[in-house]
Amino acid sequence: MKTARFLVLVSLAALMGALVFAPATAQDDMTEFVFAHGGPIRNMDAHSHWYGSTHWLTNLLYDCLIWRAADGDGYVPQAAHSWENVDDTTWRFHLRPGATFHNGEALDAEAVKWNIDRVREPIGDIPLYKQWEFVKDTIVVDEVTLDITTEVPYPYFEYDVSYNGCEILPPDYFNEVGQEEFTRNPVGSGPYMLMEFSESDRYVFEAWDGYHSGRPEVDRVVYQVIPEPSAQVAALLAGQVDMIPSVPVPDRPNLEATDGISLLMETANRMHHLYARVETETGAVAETYPDFVPATMDVNVRKAISHALDRQLLAEVQGAASPRLVRVCSYYPEGFADQYADADAIAEWYNPDMAREYLAAAGFGEGEGPTIHLDAPTFQMGGEKEVAEIAAAMLTEVGFNVELNILDSSAYGTQISRGGNNRDLMLVTLGCGPSLLPLFYQCGWVQANYNVCIDEWDAVAQEILRTVDSEARLDLWGQWWDFYLDYTQTITLYEITNVMALNTAEFSFTPRKDGWMTFRDLSVADM
Numbered sequence: 431m432k433t434a435r436f437l438v439l440v441s442l443a444a445l446m447g448a449l450v451f452a453p454a455t456a457q458d459d460m461t462e463f464v465f466a467h468g469g470p471i472r473n474m475d476a477h478s479h480w481y482g483s484t485h486w487l488t489n490l491l492y493d494c495l496i497w498r499a500a501d502g503d504g505y506v507p508q509a510a511h512s513w514e515n516v517d518d519t520t521w522r523f524h525l526r527p528g529a530t531f532h533n534g535e536a537l538d539a540e541a542v543k544w545n546i547d548r549v550r551e552p553i554g555d556i557p558l559y560k561q562w563e564f565v566k567d568t569i570v571v572d573e574v575t576l577d578i579t580t581e582v583p584y585p586y587f588e589y590d591v592s593y594n595g596c597e598i599l600p601p602d603y604f605n606e607v608g609q610e611e612f613t614r615n616p617v618g619s620g621p622y623m624l625m626e627f628s629e630s631d632r633y634v635f636e637a638w639d640g641y642h643s644g645r646p647e648v649d650r651v652v653y654q655v656i657p658e659p660s661a662q663v664a665a666l667l668a669g670q671v672d673m674i675p676s677v678p679v680p681d682r683p684n685l686e687a688t689d690g691i692s693l694l695m696e697t698a699n700r701m702h703h704l705y706a707r708v709e710t711e712t713g714a715v716a717e718t719y720p721d722f723v724p725a726t727m728d729v730n731v732r733k734a735i736s737h738a739l740d741r742q743l744l745a746e747v748q749g750a751a752s753p754r755l756v757r758v759c760s761y762y763p764e765g766f767a768d769q770y771a772d773a774d775a776i777a778e779w780y781n782p783d784m785a786r787e788y789l790a791a792a793g794f795g796e797g798e799g800p801t802i803h804l805d806a807p808t809f810q811m812g813g814e815k816e817v818a819e820i821a822a823a824m825l826t827e828v829g830f831n832v833e834l835n836i837l838d839s840s841a842y843g844t845q846i847s848r849g850g851n852n853r854d855l856m857l858v859t860l861g862c863g864p865s866l867l868p869l870f871y872q873c874g875w876v877q878a879n880y881n882v883c884i885d886e887w888d889a890v891a892q893e894i895l896r897t898v899d900s901e902a903r904l905d906l907w908g909q910w911w912d913f914y915l916d917y918t919q920t921i922t923l924y925e926i927t928n929v930m931a932l933n934t935a936e937f938s939f940t941p942r943k944d945g946w947m948t949f950r951d952l953s954v955a956d957m
């Protein structure tokens with residue numbers, strides 16, 4: 431099957447000018463699964479960055495203490511075979527006796543403590559530590575038992591302990607070789623070992639015989655970076671890859687009609703939003719654009735933008751999305767689906783006349799709105815370019831003069847996102863879990879693209895993060911959303927559904943509820 435498809439890819443690539451990626455040199459009887467990753471991929475020191483699409487890979491290489499269940503319902507054991515909440519501020523983890531890293535180094539309580547301490551109190555540039563501020567201490571009880579304590583009861587403990595920074599690295603090996611060498615030759619304890627890679631290009635993982643839960647069914651998992659969606663589709667049709675993560679709308683009918691390929695749909699656990707500039711101190715914008723004053727510094731301008739956008743239409747343009755008003759996915763209670771995912775509420779929010787009234791309150795006459803710069807990538811989760819173009823037309827309709835700046839995804843990440851060069855508006859793709867969100871809008875959380883500092887909002891956020899009672903916490907979330915919508919720094923558009931394409935002739939995969947493209951549970955299709 432793959433050989434026949436390879437010939438198709440050569441022909442398609444010749445017509446399209448797409449890159450052709452060489453097939454892996456798999457051993458004769460090894461099953462190999464190739465995933466088309468949009469890139470870029472960061473280094474394999476999983477503590478040193480936030481990039482979720484790199485953590486897809488590190489999830490194969492490393493175990494965490496526990497992990498989120500694939501169906502979104504609870505948690506499953508990894509390095510810890512069991513755990514319990516000993517008291518209001520103490521969680522106890524029981525590690526697997528005799529567990530080791532791939533190199534034979536012991537995965538014991540001391541090793542876990544070293545890792546948690548590293549992300550809590552980093553040496554060097556490790557941006558994850560704020561996520562781990564809820565941890566007060568890590569206490570080794572014995573060789574296979576570890577307590578993690580918090581200052582106050584923490585309602586999102588299990589979620590955060592199984593998220594970015596949870597990966598367990600081998601401390602002896604890391605300290606022996608240093609961070610730079612470790613990123614070139616990483617060692618973990620997960621179900622797969624990283625056998626070879628070319629940076630941000632091709633990563634080859636092979637199943638580890640010594641994994642505590644048994645050797646994975648699929649022998650080799652390859653992440654192949656293919657940035658262009660059209661080239662991903664061509665590679666799938668040609669059999670060079672077995673799965674692509676986000677199928678462009680025009681290609682869906684063709685792929686769905688192709689024997690051996692199926693489309694899979696599941697929430698991406700991602701949303702599209704617009705970030706509005708509310709200050710110029712963060713990032714590089716003040717240096718790049720001296721004396722530039724964003725029109726979005728005025729809250730009336732920001733509210734005009736929010737009410738000018740027809741979220742239902744934008745979701746249709748994206749191709750697989752549902753309109754939303756707030757930044758938590760609707761399947762979480764904190765997303766208040768009956769209020770902020772409600773079709774009537776969203777339809778009512780779209781109000782061009784109200785948008786014009788807000789522009790008038792900002793001092794602009796009819797048809798004489800401000801100039802705003804809108805930055806967007808061509809493609810990340812799908813449809814970004816088209817969404818930005820339609821959004822610009824909606825804003826123009828109510829009086830804005832829109833300067834649209836669309837860049838390919840790599841340039842967008844370098845020049846706009848990471849560089850902090852967003853001026854008025856930028857289109858962003860963000861996760862939609864609730865646990866970290868209150869942190870992102872606190873005075874102490876400064877990032878390149880925005881900083882928000884409202885003392886009253888901070889106080890509500892702090893209460894959310896120490897309120898265990900679910901009803902009381904949801905009441906606080908209601909207050910938190912009032913601040914979110916009134917301040918209008920982040921303008922939520924819609925929740926994205928992943929439309930994936932899989933070679934189901936050879937593989938079986940159930941998409942994860944958290945949207946992660948990681949393949950611990952991948953299996954060979956029944957023949």
